[in-house]
Amino acid sequence: MIYMDHSATTPVDKRVLEFMLPYFDKKYGNASSLHSMGQEAKKALEEAREKIAKVINADPSEIYFTSGGTESNNFAIKGIAFANKDKGKHIITTKIEHDCVLNTCKWLEKIGFEVTYLDVDRYGLIDSGVLEASLRDDTILVSIMHANNEIGTIQDMEEIGKIVGESNAYLHTDAVQSVTKIPIDVKKMNVDMLSISSHKIFGPKGVGCLYIRKGVKIDPLMHGGGHEGGLRSGTENIAGIAGFGEAMKIGEEERPRTMPRLEKLRDKIIDNVLKIDNTFLNGHPKKRLPINANFSFRFIEGESLVLLLDSRGIEASTGSACSSKSLEPSHVLLAIGLKPEDAHGSLRITLGKDNTEKDVDYLLKVLPEIVSELREMSPFKKDYGEFE
Ligand SMILES: *Cc1c(COP(=O)(O)O)cnc(C)c1O
Numbered sequence: 001m002i003y004m005d006h007s008a009t010t011p012v013d014k015r016v017l018e019f020m021l022p023y024f025d026k027k028y029g030n031a032s033s034l035h036s037m038g039q040e041a042k043k044a045l046e047e048a049r050e051k052i053a054k055v056i057n058a059d060p061s062e063i064y065f066t067s068g069g070t071e072s073n074n075f076a077i078k079g080i081a082f083a084n085k086d087k088g089k090h091i092i093t094t095k096i097e098h099d100c101v102l103n104t105c106k107w108l109e110k111i112g113f114e115v116t117y118l119d120v121d122r123y124g125l126i127d128s129g130v131l132e133a134s135l136r137d138d139t140i141l142v143s144i145m146h147a148n149n150e151i152g153t154i155q156d157m158e159e160i161g162k163i164v165g166e167s168n169a170y171l172h173t174d175a176v177q178s179v180t181k182i183p184i185d186v187k188k189m190n191v192d193m194l195s196i197s198s199h200k201i202f203g204p205k206g207v208g209c210l211y212i213r214k215g216v217k218i219d220p221l222m223h224g225g226g227h228e229g230g231l232r233s234g235t236e237n238i239a240g241i242a243g244f245g246e247a248m249k250i251g252e253e254e255r256p257r258t259m260p261r262l263e264k265l266r267d268k269i270i271d272n273v274l275k276i277d278n279t280f281l282n283g284h285p286k287k288r289l290p291i292n293a294n295f296s297f298r299f300i301e302g303e304s305l306v307l308l309l310d311s312r313g314i315e316a317s318t319g320s321a322c323s324s325k326s327l328e329p330s331h332v333l334l335a336i337g338l339k340p341e342d343a344h345g346s347l348r349i350t351l352g353k354d355n356t357e358k359d360v361d362y363l364l365k366v367l368p369e370i371v372s373e374l375r376e377m378s379p380f381k382k383d384y385g386e387f388e
Contacts, residue, residue: 002359005317006200006291006352007149007177012243013202019246020204023239031236032227041238048245052209055252056175056194057185064210064228065241069176069197070100071221072210073143075232076172076193077104079218080141081113087168088138094118094126095335096153097145098174102331105143118144122337123284124153132163139169146194147178150319150332150348151283152292154182161190170216176200176208180251181259181289192216196248198240202353203247207240254353262351263290265360269349272364276371282333282346291351294319296338300374302346308370309347314363317348 003011012020023044029037031045049060066072081091093105095117105115116134118126126144135142142164147154157173164171172193175184180201186194193216197208212218212231224233270281270293278298297305302318309316319330329343349363 002314002355002362004349004351004355004359004363005315007152007289007348007350008317009199009205010202010352011354012204013247013250015250016203016243016247020239020243023242027238029238031238032225041236044238044242045236048241051245051249052196053211055179055184055248056196056211057187058211059214061229062211062214064212064232065236065244066208066210066232067206067237068199068208069098069174069195072195072197072208073098073100073172073174074104075210075221076195076212076218077101077141077143078108078221079231080170080172080193080216081108083217083219084140084170085113088136088140089113090116090136090139092116092118092131092134092139092142092144092169094120094144096120096124096148096150096332097143098149098176101143101145101174120153120335123287124148124151124332124336125284125287126155126160128156128159128163131160135164135167135169137168139167141172142167142169143172143174145174145177146184146189147175147181147289148283148332149177150330150346151294151336152177152289152350153284154178154287154289156287157189157191161188165190177289180248180255181291183255186211186213193218198244198247201247201251203244204240207237207244209244258353259290262353262355265355265357266290266293266349266351268357268360269293269363273367276368279371282336282338289350293349295347295349296333296342297345297347297371297374298342299378300345300371302344304374305345305347305370308374309366312366312370314366317350318346319348 027040029041031041049063052063053060109115120126170192173191174195176197179196192213194211199205220231222233227233282294329340333343
């Protein structure tokens with residue numbers, strides 16, 4: 001099989017796996033124990049914290065380990081909402097966030113918070129003027145994702161950081177898709193909080209972190225024994241955290257070689273797929289993740305496309321893996337202005353370091369065949385008179 005769904009998840013890098021193994025059976029200590037094995041676990045925990053902090057230009061004490069991107073986003077948003085509700089109850093986010101941000105915001109609305117969901121343009125970019133105009137005295141949080149998981153569009157976080165920096169609100173960004181793909185610097189971006197997930201960067205599943213700038217007023221999501229500076233209780237997942245740290249280090253070290261190569265392959269995919277008629281690219285032509293290509297093929301269903309690709313040995317996606325269980329069209333594609341029928345015909349290809357030019361050539365051979373096959377069977381065919 002050729003795997004081209006790296007925004008859904010990635011395999012654990014062999015080196016990362018090797019690095020993790022001793023922490024399951026030889027170095028299995030609890031980082032809170034005073035004995036030597038406990039201290040060995042504590043050391044692994046702190047080394048991972050240093051590796052991660054270095055990649056995003058933070059201080060190690062500002063990294064809080066969590067169970068992944070979903071928890072980090074919940075922690076950031078609910079933690080700020082609860083700790084600052086006396087200051088205000090207004091939150092700003094966008095219409096294209098991951099479901100774990102949108103559903104957290106919807107839940108907060110039910111308990112008395114007010115949320116503004118910013119529109120995006122046809123490329124998936126927010127309007128900074130509208131953001132500025134939406135900020136109020138009672139705005140306590142702005143949460144805007146760095147790079148979108150479906151269409152790959154990258155927001156200008158430095159500009160957003162400047163605007164929000166002049167208000168009373170805290171700024172959070174979901175950087176789950178961007179970290180190790182493009183440079184991240186929490187100081188340059190002027191963000192107060194930033195979410196990362198290990199399994200999107202060739203680390204294990206079920207671990208991630210939230211960067212929280214020193215001095216931010218935030219409540220914990222998990223109460224308990226006071227781990228992670230009292231902000232995230234629970235015995236630390238040492239093997240997972242050690243693997244996450246190593247995955248960050250390797251991903252960032254290899255980024256200057258890996259990403260230009262994948263970007264070239266990605267561009268080859270875009271150039272050739274757009275030769276298929278009635279096909280267009282979703283997302284920004286330039287401001288997009290180097291691994292992401294997202295297309296809409298008119299008159300066909302993305303799900304059928306994904307299943308037929310799978311039968312020919314290629315694993316891809318219609319968009320977000322999380323919402324693919326529902327039959328609703330992608331909220332991201334609707335937000336960039338696609339008609340529901342075009343949103344249903346989407347295909348997301350996300351490359352990873354193991355993909356080769358041969359893989360791409362194979363994709364470019366089978367995809368046009370599958371598209372014509374499906375269009376031959378399309379119930380929309382007659383309505384559009386041979387797709388003109
Ligand atoms: C995958 C993803 C998440 C969720 O991360 P998990 O570790 O799977 O919980 C959040 N935000 C974005 C943008 C993602 O792509």
